[in-house]
Amino acid sequence: MCGGTVRLLTALLVTAAMGYPSRRSATDLDATPRMTVTFDELSGVRRFSGHSLNYTTLLLEDERGVLYVGARGAVFALNASNVADGSHRMIHWEASPEKQLDCLQKGKNNKTECFNHVRFLQRLNTTHLYACGTYAFHPLCASIDADRFTLPSRFEEGKEKCPYDPSRGYTGLIVDGGLYTATRYEFRSLPDIRRNLHQRPLKTEESPLHWLNDAEFVASMLVQESKDSLVGDDDKIYYFFMERAGEETTSFFDKSQVARVARVARVCKSDLGGKKILQRKWTSFMKARLVCYIPYYEVLRSVCSLDSGGWASTVFYAAFTLSAQRTMEASAVCRYDISEVQRAFEGPYMEYQDSSRKWSRYDGAVPEPRPGSCITDSSRRKGYNSSQDLPNSVLDFVKLHPLMFEEVQPAGGEPLLVKRSVAYSRLAVDRVQALDGRSYDVLFMGTGDGWLHKAVVLGSSLHIIEEVQVFRDLQPVETLVVSRRQRSLYVGAASGVLQVPLASCARYSSCYDCILARDPYCAWDGWACRDTASGDSTGLVQDVQSGNVGCRSSSGRGSLPWKNRTVLRGDDVLLPCDQRSNLARAVWLLNGSEVPGTGQERLRVGVDGLLVTNTLPGHSGEYRCYGEERGLRTLLAAYSLTVLPQLPRAATTTSGPIAASQASGDTKVVYVSAIVVLVVLCAVLGTVLLYVSCLEKRRGKYVLGEPRAVSPELQTVSASCLRKARGEEDEEDEEDPAYPCLRIIPGEAPTATVSPAKELPEAVPPPPPPPLPTELTNGVGSLPSVLRKMNGNSYMLLQQQDEPLASPLYSASFTEELSKILEKRKHMQLVEKLDESSV
Structure with missing residues (x-):
């Protein structure tokens, strides 16, 4: 791991020396998403999923309002306005059992490959679609009637149009x-760029030099350079891919393996191939290296393009990740202008040197035409x-010089974004005209674990508006398609298709949220944050450039209700403050003065709020939490x-013995009287046996007798004790005269005796004790137990051992005693709202 990290850092230093410096540090480029939206918080998202898998090939026909989906063994036609309305049509296109068996005999996986x-779904003409599938490693293609949405009776061979391997x-x-x-x-063929369904099929050259060196293709785009061309140029198809590099600088980074680099290649639409040389081969094929941030260590993952109505304004956005050999995960996003791509293709060529087996710059004569x-x-x-x-000299030169010397550099010479711990798998882009009259490019970036990042391009950097978890289960985002007509983004993945709104303005509940987004x-x-395309833009406020201008009030003071918190001295209290923005800084004011985030022993500012530990009376006051972002403060x-x-300790310690002594004296008088009465009864009745029988019947009940040593022990209330308190004694209880019963004492006050009370009639059941609170109102329920205090907000369960003998003059039940204690406490609350106090 250390070796890979050292090589990566060395590569960063070397790239700076070679001409790939970034004017900003990696920390500046690592943008943090402003808002995080989890899967459970999603709204307005529609989902489609049938009985198939791998919904990865999408074709949007916005004018027709149809989204075509190619999946495993099926083709779907969905309603583009609502993919989940159930009106979809489906074509079953499964591989035949014979082909599946043949696939298994080739050693392929019968759960994924066979x-x-x-893999391919495009509009062929006004009436038909054209689709190609791997068909269990026997590729087939078909022309699908778009209106009837049915497969033809005969299929076309697809081995030169579609790959065998689905991956x-x-x-x-x-x-x-x-x-x-x-x-x-x-x-087992070599990679190739081909043209079919044409009177002049073409392919790339394989000898004496392979134009493509173990290439993995990512994307292709048509750029209509013939439109309004002053030189009568032709349309071009651009291909983006990864391949093994042959340049002489490759061995500098890692001599143990050949590096793979990103490439961009192009061919002309009207290319017909050569007459004698390069017959049925491209005569316009050229390729150049595509550089983003870390050459030889980056892997091209996705490319999308956009123009403003003319090809000269075309820009390409590309997402890169670090190669699998690296021990860290990161992604980079770069933007390329079409002019920079053209400059590379109009520059010097490279030539393969047999002696060194490397490509180097060619400085010889170049034939005409170029x-x-x-x-x-x-x-x-x-x-x-x-x-x-074209003359033979030109065709021979093309055959031996497909690689250009100049590299395609990103716009501004640096990436828009370098994001750590994220692997972007797919890109899509839309261009939006804001209220300030400027056009902004909005990038949608899917990740390898089911998240979607939405970002706006601001000059030479990206501002990530939000990150949204679109899939609960971890899975890569495979395809992204933008629909301006439906104001939707379609997401294709293994489990299904999602329709996500381009704008989720309702997430921003205040003017600050709307502007800062x-x-x-x-x-x-003036009342809510809404989509700019939903109506007249008069009176709307927006600030995409700076994100802090437009709201009238300078603070949100007075818009939130005050919450009261009351605690005892020495308690810990947490004052929650929910920060929806990941870019905001929490600012706390105590009686108008700012609370520093560090340096305070008892005040701790965290992401969840303000924690006050071991409170003192000086901590009393008014606390306000603000979210500070881009110079604005929002009251949260x-x-x-x-x-x-x-409570004073002296009062507690002195009142206990006095009350106990008084209760003890009263108890002795009552006890002597009881003995006198019993003696008189014995003399009158003349029987001692009856007296012994009375004692046996009253054994096990609470009595007020001579004070004895009591040892409290923390226990839980047993069900049998509760039955005993209700008078539901069973045989097992009677056999155990020392049965331990539990008494609940509130707070930390010492145990005191209770005056005699009459038993409730049996017909009226005693009221049950109120349930204990599930969470302390001082907000520390989720804090570590070391920070919690007992003080006066808890109940202690005490076990009474060595109970005295029962007295005939006292038979109050356990439940009645508890009810009276709780009834007394109910009238001794310190505040009116119980949920606002921890006392």
């Missing part, structure tokens, strides 16, 4: 009827109307704390 995983990297597009795909197609470029007006004026008209979709209308909680002094 199925038909739909293989794959990307595909249909452009003007041509199918452009990139993957490792056949069972190798790898599309046919333009300049080429046509020279007589080159198609790629088949800096969400381009949301604005404050207000408390009035009262610390009461403890």
Whole structure:
């Protein structure tokens, strides 16, 4: 572990020396999501899941209001406005038993691989869709009637259009009827970029140099560079992938293994291949290295693109993670302008040196027209109307020089975000026009454990608005598709499809929350935070740039009710303060003065609130909790704390013996009288046997006799004791005259005798004692037991041992005694609201 970390740190230092420095530190780039929304807090999310798995291939047709989903063994057509309304249509497309058996005989997994995983789903023409599946390692493709939503009677061979392996990297597009795909197609074939469904099928070159070196494809995009082109350029398809590097600088980082790097390649849509050289091969294929933050250590995971209506404004957003060999987890997000990509493809070439077996810069002559470029007006004026008209020197050069020397650098020379402990698996982007007239790019970033991060691009950095747990079970977010018409984001994963609203403005309950969120979709209308697309924008307030302008009041004082807290001196009390924003700092004011977060022995400011330990009367006062963020303070909680002094010890110690002595004297008089009465009865009746019988019947009850030593012991109340208190004695109780019964004494006061009382009639059941409170009102229920105090807010259960003999003059039940004690305590409360006091 230490060795991997040292190599990573060395790589960071070397990249700075090689020209990949970041003007900001990794800490500055590691943005914290402002708000965290767990799965149980989700609202407005719709879910679809059938009997299939792996809902990872999504095709949105916004104008038709349909979301097509390719899954394992099925194709679905969902209502784009509500994927969970039950109106979906389904096509069963399972692999045949024969193909599944053949797949098993090849040693493949019968639980994951030997199925038909739909990997490709695109619109073929106005009437049909085109779909391809792995079909248990025998790829097939089909034209699906979109209206009837049925499979055709005959299928097409898919081995050159779809991968065999469902886990293989794959990307595909249909452009003007041509199918452009990139993957490792056949069972043991090399990776390839191909064009099918076209009169001129093409593929990449394999000899003498492999244009692709163990490539894993991630994404592909069409950029319509022919539109409004001043030079008559052609449309291009860009491919993003990872491959093994052959550059001479590779061995500097890790000589034990060949590094893998991110690449971007392009081909021209009108490429027809060469006439004699590069027949049925691309003549416009070129590739360049894609650099984000840590070259040779980063793995490309996802790419998405966006333009403002013209191809010249196209930007690519790419998510990278650290390679699996690294011991730490991190992700980086970079933005690339199309102009930077073009600059790399127009720069110097690289050439493979047989002597060193490395690629190095080529400084020789370059033939005309420029190798790898599309046919333009300049080429046509020279007589080159198609790629088949290109001279052999140009085609030979293309064959041996597919790699460019210049690297594609991120915009601004640094990443937008470097996030630790997160592995981004998928990206999607939307462009929103805010109330300030500017357009902002909003990124949706899915993670490998089922979370979704929503962020807005602000200059050269990202502000993460929120992180949302969209799946309860850990699973990667496989696909993200944005619908501007439905104002929804569709999330594809192994367990199903989710429809998540682009804006969740109702989460922001105040003007401060709405403004500080800096969400381009949301604005404050004076009463609530609402979606800017829901109506007229007049009177709406929004501040995406700075996030602190627009709210009229400077504080939320007076909007929250005061909460009273009363405790005894020496108690611990927790004053909760819920901070919804992860970026806010808790500020506490005691009687108008700020409470420092550190340096106070008895005041501790934490993420849950303010903890006051071993309280003193000087801690009494008014406490206010504010959330401070971007210069604004929001009142979150207000408390009035009262610390009461403890009862004097002298009164407690002196009153006990006096009361005990007085009770003892009264008891002796009563006892002598009882003896006299018994003697008279014996003389009159003349029988001693009757006297002994009376004593046996009264054995085991509480009496007021001569004071004896009592040893209290903390116990629990047994059910048999409660039965005994109600007078429900059984045979077992009678056989044990020393049966221990329990008395409940409130607080810490010493045990005192109780005056005789009459028994309640048997017809009226005694009232049950009130239940003990489940949580102390001073808020320390969740704190460690070492911080809790007993004082006057608890009950102690005491066992009475060596009970005196029963007295005929006292027969009050245990329940009656307890009821009287509790009734007396009820009229001695120190505050009116019991739930607001810990006394």
